[in-house]
Amino acid sequence: MIKITPTELNLVAQYIQAISGIYLDQSKTYLFETRLSSVAEAHGCANYQDLYNLAKRDLSKKIEKEIVDAITTNETLFFRDKGPFELLQHKILPEVIDARSGKSALKPRIKIWSAAASTGQELYSIAIVIKELLKDSNDYTFTLLGTDISDAAIAQASYGKYNRFEIERGLDKKNLQKYFTLLGDSWKIKDEIRAMVNFKKLNLMQPFSALGKFDIIFCRNVAIYFTLADRKTLFTKLAGSLNDDGYLIIGSTESLTGVCPLFVPKRHLRSIFYQKK
Amino acid sequence: MKNLSILVVDDDPVLRHLLRKRLKIAGYSVESAEDGYVARDLIHKQSFDVVLTDLMMPGDIGGLEVLELAKEKDSSIEVVLITAHSSVDTAVQAMKKGAADYLEKPVNFDELFLRLDKIANIQTMYRSAVDLRLALSRTEGEAGQTIQMLELLCGKLQQSLDEIETTLEKDGATSEERVASALAIIRET
Numbered sequence: 001m002i003k004i005t006p007t008e009l010n011l012v013a014q015y016i017q018a019i020s021g022i023y024l025d026q027s028k029t030y031l032f033e034t035r036l037s038s039v040a041e042a043h044g045c046a047n048y049q050d051l052y053n054l055a056k057r058d059l060s061k062k063i064e065k066e067i068v069d070a071i072t073t074n075e076t077l078f079f080r081d082k083g084p085f086e087l088l089q090h091k092i093l094p095e096v097i098d099a100r101s102g103k104s105a106l107k108p109r110i111k112i113w114s115a116a117a118s119t120g121q122e123l124y125s126i127a128i129v130i131k132e133l134l135k136d137s138n139d140y141t142f143t144l145l146g147t148d149i150s151d152a153a154i155a156q157a158s159y160g161k162y163n164r165f166e167i168e169r170g171l172d173k174k175n176l177q178k179y180f181t182l183l184g185d186s187w188k189i190k191d192e193i194r195a196m197v198n199f200k201k202l203n204l205m206q207p208f209s210a211l212g213k214f215d216i217i218f219c220r221n222v223a224i225y226f227t228l229a230d231r232k233t234l235f236t237k238l239a240g241s242l243n244d245d246g247y248l249i250i251g252s253t254e255s256l257t258g259v260c261p262l263f264v265p266k267r268h269l270r271s272i273f274y275q276k277k
Numbered sequence: 278m279k280n281l282s283i284l285v286v287d288d289d290p291v292l293r294h295l296l297r298k299r300l301k302i303a304g305y306s307v308e309s310a311e312d313g314y315v316a317r318d319l320i321h322k323q324s325f326d327v328v329l330t331d332l333m334m335p336g337d338i339g340g341l342e343v344l345e346l347a348k349e350k351d352s353s354i355e356v357v358l359i360t361a362h363s364s365v366d367t368a369v370q371a372m373k374k375g376a377a378d379y380l381e382k383p384v385n386f387d388e389l390f391l392r393l394d395k396i397a398n399i400q401t402m403y404r405s406a407v408d409l410r411l412a413l414s415r416t417e418g419e420a421g422q423t424i425q426m427l428e429l430l431c432g433k434l435q436q437s438l439d440e441i442e443t444t445l446e447k448d449g450a451t452s453e454e455r456v457a458s459a460l461a462i463i464r465e466t
């Protein structure tokens with residue numbers, strides 16, 4: 001493994017923050033080394049200064065992408081924390097459907113965004129909740145979007161294939177049998193669920209108002225990697241992307257106190273969600 | 278005693294007994310089956326860490342079927358196939374279906390023990406990863422409850438502060454009245 005010098009540490013940390021918003025504690029030298037050493041080696045770099053220079057010069061951004069893939073933590077699971085998905089099923093979806101129904105001659109469109117989708121488990125869990133709740137009802141049009149900064153994560157999400165370690169986490173036998181098919185040693189999401197969702201690459205540090213407004217936004221366990229200043233900017237932008245009666249869900253150990261005064265926390269059963277003031 | 282339980286499946290009695298004996302001596306706990314049907318029943322009745330099965334066996338349940346049965350029962354069961362040199366292609370197919378490894382006949386026991394050690398290491402690592410995740414999700418759950426409670430409390434306090442501000446700024450009331458209503462809000466909170 002290539003060792004990192006203090007100067008390189010500073011340089012690389014700043015570079016990573018600039019391309020992804022991810023703020024890395026510079027005392028955690030091993031974190032840089034374990035994650036970036038193989039990227040450096042793969043490109044024949046003897047040290048991290050070389051890797052940095054190469055990445056800056058690379059107009060195709062291939063190396064930048066590889067660095068992002070290496071540095072992001074894609075840790076996720078199906079139905080993570082359970083609460084938000086119960087909330088979705090018993091409160092949020094019924095309320096949104098109610099609010100959007102009968103307002104116009106057109107079929108109501110409901111837009112949901114998983115803003116740090118990682119390898120897709122969060123968005124597929126949402127899709128399964130919708131499928132279970134509405135069966136094959138054709139009365140609403142759902143747009144389910146998953147975005148992430150990591151190309152590798154988005155590629156796996158799009159493909160919808162999970163190994164047994166990933167599949168065992170959070171999925172019960174019933175949903176596994178119903179919505180996945182065994183493919184060799186892995187499981188693949190069935191087309192009926194796959195067809196409900198879309199994935200694309202997006203850096204939350206960049207503008208995203210072009211995505212339009214959403215009824216429900218899941219932005220969980222990503223802001224924890226950003227500085228307070230970047231969190232403030234992010235949640236202010238998210239408020240702009242949420243319909244006035246929309247719902248925001250953040251990670252179970254995250255808080256918006258002191259981060260974004262535009263949202264008020266509300267409670268239903270044992271879970272919390274946010275709405276605009 | 279090694280902490281792996283192994284099911285040996287082979288229709289060749291000589292090899293089956295030899296495998297059974299060598300594995301027992303090496304300290305593994307071993308069961309054996311003389312064909313796919315017996316293997317199927319054992320897999321359903323008992324739990325194994327590893328199934329070591331011959332690829333070609335008479336009847337409808339060959340090595341590939343044993344692999345499927347084992348993975349269906351519990352995907353964490355590792356399956357190692359024993360194959361004749363001529364059926365290496367099928368063994369490779371089996372690897373794609375989730376087999377952990379294959380050994381060519383005649384079985385080299387050093388090689389077999391090496392593979393088993395590897396499987397044991399992976400299973401230990403897997404178990405500690407599961408333990409860590411359980412511990413993490415417990416901690417996360419506890420922390421989440423506390424944070425969410427504080428979050429709601431902060432929200433409520435902020436709301437009261439806003440109300441107090443409006444009350445204190447209210448036109449057309451004497452300062453005593455304003456202070457009195459502000460105090461009332463504070464007492465309610």
Ligand SMILES: C[S@@+](CC[C@H](N)C(=O)[O-])C[C@H]1O[C@@H](n2cnc3c(N)ncnc32)[C@H](O)[C@@H]1O
Pocket residue numbers: 020021022072073074075076077080115116117118119122147148149150153202203204205219220221222225251
């Ligand atoms: C820990 S995962 C969270 C996944 C899922 N939301 C959950 O809660 O289980 C964090 C994800 O955020 C992504 N990420 C990090 N920085 C990002 C950025 N600036 N823009 C978009 N996604 C980012 C990472 O690639 C990673 O997949």
